[in-house]
Amino acid sequence: MVEYDSALLDRTFGALADPTRRRILAQLAEGEDCVTALAGPHAMSLAAVSKHLIVLEKAGLVKRERRGRVHSLTLEAGPMEEALAWISRYRKFWEGNLDQFEQYLEKLQTKEKNDDCE
Amino acid sequence: MVEYDSALLDRTFGALADPTRRRILAQLAEGEDCVTALAGPHAMSLAAVSKHLIVLEKAGLVKRERRGRVHSLTLEAGPMEEALAWISRYRKFWEGNLDQFEQYLEKLQTKEKNDDCE
DNA sequence: GTAATATTCAACCATATGGTTGAATATGAT
DNA sequence: ATCATATTCAACCATATGGTTGAATATTAC
Numbered sequence: 021m022v023e024y025d026s027a028l029l030d031r032t033f034g035a036l037a038d039p040t041r042r043r044i045l046a047q048l049a050e051g052e053d054c055v056t057a058l059a060g061p062h063a064m065s066l067a068a069v070s071k072h073l074i075v076l077e078k079a080g081l082v083k084r085e086r087r088g089r090v091h092s093l094t095l096e097a098g099p100m101e102e103a104l105a106w107i108s109r110y111r112k113f114w115e116g117n118l119d120q121f122e123q124y125l126e127k128l129q130t131k132e133k134n135d136d137c138e
Numbered sequence: 139m140v141e142y143d144s145a146l147l148d149r150t151f152g153a154l155a156d157p158t159r160r161r162i163l164a165q166l167a168e169g170e171d172c173v174t175a176l177a178g179p180h181a182m183s184l185a186a187v188s189k190h191l192i193v194l195e196k197a198g199l200v201k202r203e204r205r206g207r208v209h210s211l212t213l214e215a216g217p218m219e220e221a222l223a224w225i226s227r228y229r230k231f232w233e234g235n236l237d238q239f240e241q242y243l244e245k246l247q248t249k250e251k252n253d254d255c256e
Numbered sequence: 257g258t259a260a261t262a263t264t265c266a267a268c269c270a271t272a273t274g275g276t277t278g279a280a281t282a283t284g285a286t
Numbered sequence: 287a288t289c290a291t292a293t294t295c296a297a298c299c300a301t302a303t304g305g306t307t308g309a310a311t312a313t314t315a316c
Contacts, residue, residue: 029157042224046227064275068276106160206262207313209262
């Protein structure tokens with residue numbers, strides 16, 4: 021049986037439960053960035069974004085590198101792996117519910133890229 | 139580009155961010171159950187578990203069927219599918235870590251860094 | 257009808273969360 | 287040295303979260 025780190029899952033899922041933090045992660049997927057640049061698109065104060073970054077950092081989803089006064093943040097998606105593994109146990113519970121059309125699409129996709137499935 | 143329902147992801151990740159709720163989902167993966175039975179293993183009041191079930195229900199992760207005074211809960215893992223899809227976009231950020239080529243690049247970079255900094 | 261069971265509701269409490277603002281700190285530029 | 291920039295810190299506020307307890311509501315059993 022797989023063991024899950026409950027506190028880590030708490031922090032990971034907790035961090036992912038906020039839209040601003042999910043957007044920040046999406047931004048970082050495009051490449052590393054500093055706090056001010058990350059804050060730009062968000063309609064809130066810099067301090068608020070700074071706090072979100074601390075949450076992400078504590079969850080291990082973001083790594084910080086201080087370069088002088090600029091903090092460079094990079095995505096560290098590792099913890100999501102365990103989150104994904106946790107969720108994956110429940111796949112069968114929604115796969116059975118797919119309607120015919122979705123099943124058809126499923127099949128097509130499986131056929132198209134049967135090399136990277138499973 | 140895939141569209142994600144932000145409010146749904148909020149509720150889904152939020153629901154998964156609590157260890158009691160994750161345990162309840164694991165219990166329900168074994169089969170439907172009523173509130174009292176679900177509450178059994180948890181070191182808290184029945185009312186507390188009842189509230190957790192309401193959170194899971196609002197997230198769409200659990201379906202309730204009233205049979206007389208007994209409420210039968212079943213797992214409804216659908217919303218997890220979207221959560222998993224969201225996370226999946228970041229797979230490359232951890233999968234690459236085991237790739238030989240990436241390791242090679244890692245080593246090169248480390249070497250270059252050492253050369254630069256010393 | 258009365259009693260027991262299953263579940264929620266309501267009020268309450270402590271702490272967490274997500275935001276604000278203004279001050280503090282550290283670094284960089286002139 | 288001075289000024290500007292990057293970031294956090296501290297205090298505060300409103301609301302959410304996760305728990306409690308005792309009462310209320312339905313349903314079933316006797």
